[in-house]
């Protein structure tokens with residue numbers, strides 16, 4: 025299967041090339057030329073299967089012409105063996121038709137591990153065959169960096185530079201990155217916001233000379249393999265609750281729209297999804313886009329759910345491309361203009377298509393804290409602030425009571441102990457405390473939010 029750019033000006037390439045490339049050379053994002061589909065019978069057969077098996081089926085649908093089935097199966101088995109829960113992504117019931125999908129049982133306690141563990145094995149397989157060493161530069165709003173460093177550290181064919189916004193991530197998040205002693209890891213505290221980090225990363229990809237010099241690759245959610253890996257848990261959760269016979273709804277705490285778009289992928293592959301609630305914190309560009317039809321950048325505000333302190337939702341471009349019926353020229357025009365003006369008016373027809381699946385909901389800080397408190401009081405569950413944004417949006421949704429509503433629980437509460445303690449009076453226990461993160465020395469550099477300075481740093485690290 026070939027992969028095309030959302031901006032229509034890059035040549036179609038295969039799955040593995042699209043994964044290694046990250047951003048397409050025309051500035052667009054890769055999507056498959058056509059969506060693979062499962063029949064309802066195939067989806068029904070996922071019920072009760074081990075998570076790794078469902079993952080192999082989904083990955084196989086996208087990469088099966090480039091990777092043998094046994095290699096895919098082995099990658100998935102290994103990737104999900106790093107999780108501490110046998111179900112990998114278990115469901116927990118919160119109310120009559122309200123469920124949490126716990127995605128935080130991986131090595132760095134956030135859902136980013138689900139995709140990153142698989143991605144690292146994909147890279148290993150491909151790069152060792154090509155005898156190639158790539159440089160991954162990753163911009164993180166907190167959890168991607170830790171998950172990427174954990175997945176790629178010590179691997180021979182990859183070096184990794186993680187850019188994080190100084191002072192805007194939690195200590196636990198930072199330590200998951202900065203305590204890695206491996207020589208192939210470098211961490212940079214950028215004096216700016218996550219959007220600054222992401223803009224620097226985009227600049228790195230658009231600089232051809234730099235891209236080739238360091239053999240640049242990206243593992244942000246622009247990487248289509250991450251989206252594929254994240255589509256898997258929509259299937260496992262939905263079939264556990266009666267799909268495909270019964271449609272299931274999802275509330276997705278989101279900022280960069282990675283999980284939001286993964287829901288679209290599962291839907292296009294044949295999973296009956298009743299609704300996707302895109303739940304944002306006060307950085308509500310996505311919620312406003314679905315409500316008002318205007319995708320407009322605002323100033324980034326620091327919140328209790330820092331992994332969603334984002335005002336440019338990269339993956340929204342993929343949905344836009346679909347909603348304008350795959351018109352690459354229009355998508356390129358719209359997102360180049362957005363980069364200049366920070367404003368994009370969604371054409372009415374495209375907005376109507378988006379609204380068939382998506383509703384936006386933005387949750388204020390006070391409601392996030394109240395939701396953590398009320399959830400603890402009502403169910404005994406401690407939830408992290410990102411999950412609380414999803415739960416608050418779910419409580420607000422007016423769905424038919426017969427439709428199960430699943431909230432993606434994107435981080436373990438121990439990753440955000442201060443916010444959880446403030447709301448509930450309880451200090452969450454870190455299940456990975458044994459790793460001794462708190463005692464290990466940290467290693468990172470500080471740089472200004474300037475693309476040229478960061479590029480020079482990456483070149484020096486890559487020794488090119």
Ligand SMILES: *Cc1c(COP(=O)(O)O)cnc(C)c1O
Nearest residue numbers: 167279280281282283331434435
């Ligand atoms: C990254 C992250 C999110 C947002 O993910 P998207 O890619 O924006 O969908 C939500 N919660 C946590 C804990 C995260 O780390």
